[in-house]
Amino acid sequence: MYAWKCWRETRASFIFLLMMSTAVALLITLAPGLTEQNGWWHFDRGEYLRNPWPTAQMVTIQVLSSLGAMGFLSALFFGATAPGSELESGTIEYLWTRPRTRTSVTWTHWGVCLSEMLIVALVPINLAAALLGGLTRSWQMPLLLLTPWIIFIVGVPMLGLTTLMTALRRSGKGGLLYTAGVVSVYVIVRQIVIVPLHLNPPTLFAGPLFWLWNNKPFVPLSAFPWGSLWRAVFLAVAFPLAAQYLLKRGEV
Amino acid sequence: MSEVAIFTEGLSKSFGAQVAVSELSLRIQPGTVYGFLGRNGAGKTTTMRMLLGLVRPTKGRARVLGLDPTREAELLRILERVAFVPQRKQLYGWATPAELLRMNKAYFPRWSDDAAAQLAKRLEIPMKMAFKKLSIGNQSKVALLLALAQGAEVLILDEPTAGLDPVMVDEILRTLIEDHISQGRTIFVSSHHLGEVEQICDWVGILEQGRLLLESRLEEIRQEFRLVIASGEGLPAGPSGEVVSATTDGRFRRYVVSREAERFAGELRNQGATILEISPIGLRELFLHLVRKEDACTPGNAGAKPAPVSSFS
DSSP states (O other): OHHHHHHHHHHHHHHHHHHHHHHHHHHHHHGGGEEEETTEEEEOTHHHHHSHHHHHHHHHHHHHHHHHHHHHHHHHHHHTTSTTHHHHHTTHHHHHTSSSOHHHHHHHHHHHHHHHHHHHHHHHHHHHHHHHHHHHTOOOOHHHHHHHHHHHHHHHHHHHHHHHHHHHHTSHHHHHHHHHHHHHHHHHHHHHHHHHHTOOOOOSSOHHHHHHHTOOTTOOGGGSOHHHHHHHHHHHHHHHHHHHHHHHHOOO | OOSOSEEEEEEEEEETTEEEEEEEEEEEOTTOEEEEEEOTTSSHHHHHHHHTTSSOOSEEEEEETTBOTTSHHHHHHHHHHEEEEOSSOOOOTTSOHHHHHHHHHTTOTTOOHHHHHHHHHHTTOOTTSOGGGSOHHHHHHHHHHHHHTTOOSEEEEESTTTTOOHHHHHHHHHHIIIIIITTTOEEEEEOSOHHHHHHHOSEEEEEETTEEEEEEEHHHHHHTOEEEEEEOSSOOOSOBTTEEEEEEETTEEEEEESSOHHHHHHHHHHTTOEEEEEEEOOHHHHHHHHHOOOOTTSOTTTTOOOOOOOOOO
16 A cells, blocks of 8 residues: 555656656657748658658657656656655654554655656657657667666666655655755766866766767677666665665654 | 553663653553653653654663564564554645545554444544645544554554544544443553543553653542642651652642551641641642642652552552
């Protein structure tokens, strides 16, 4: 029943993000065919048929740019409803006096949000891929089909970080703001260090996202940032584990 | 249910330098209705939270139905068998009482749909309105409904009737008496409404600044406890033996005596005191004598010692 409660609390954000992501993905897919003539918009399928591969490449990059941000937002919004947020709202006494372990509560919430994030990433991009496939009459778009998984992989540590910050701040809003703050500080400090020192350190866990972004056709897979991927997997588990540790020791 | 329902021994909790509960020893037998009294901040809520694993004791030990709430596996078994109504009756604002019932039902194997439906009707709870839109009184009723339909062996109620009108308070007390007390369930209740406590409880414990000042059967308070008012010089200043409270009111000294009031009055007379009154004392009066802050020049209850652990019959 706790899973149902998590779903019920995130339902509005989930539907909003799913609809927005779907609309954005479909618009991006249709954009190359839209042309203006005498003040009227027309849809010209010819562009898709003439240059199927570059069009698919362009759509992939644009989908990645737009929906990558959606992935980040969904991680923040879903993470801010983590069990730590109930300390502020005062419902924690109710929750912690149900016969369920705090560990199971933490991971149930994580599982529900993970599923929602996966749906928000998979459904719009697969719809876009189906549309693009129909328009180009070509189903060779591995990078576009890889995009939701990359967004998901990078989004999961963010979900974990927000879950942890929510437990640390004992508040949903606090968790959301602190996560945004930590990410902003990390990005700014990284830039401050990189630019003057001419460094090129690997990204912490967003490597797969940049890899796909900078991907050119026929780049060998060995260039894939596996280190960054493993760090993402590690952090995706480590952050909620830390949140679980805090909540297990938490007092009301 | 052969084990003690609630047991604490030297239970203490400090938040930094602030001592919330100090050396609390309780032994509540199954089927007892125990009124846990005290002023705001006396440590009642912290004690209840320690029993439910919401707060970890700094010292001492607690057992609920023979199980240790500081061990996770045992705590889960406690939570299956104990219902709790917190002081702050906050539930999910978006959920309707009907949804909350469905959600709660899944947690408790002994949940009774019939009891929930009957109680919801009796308490006149609007079941389809979001919790956040309910009045404070109705929110309290929902919290009580969830606890009472749980089929728990022990009810821990922290100011359960706060915010309710007298009709609803009466309804709740009737429900507790008819559906729970009559079935031999243990109730550990804190309340500032001493009339309610007198109505349903058979034991009371009075807590002040984290210490148990007095623990007694309510019947014993009615039959044995007396207020002795005396005047004279050099009279005993503080509580000792059967004297549970000694306060000064102008020229008079007021003693609350737990037993043998006539013998105590005789002793005072032998010391040259004039006895002005020996009268039975109600729970409210006893409570006020024990916990009221006195003028700096009077001893009040500053030196009161915690009551010894009573042996329940």
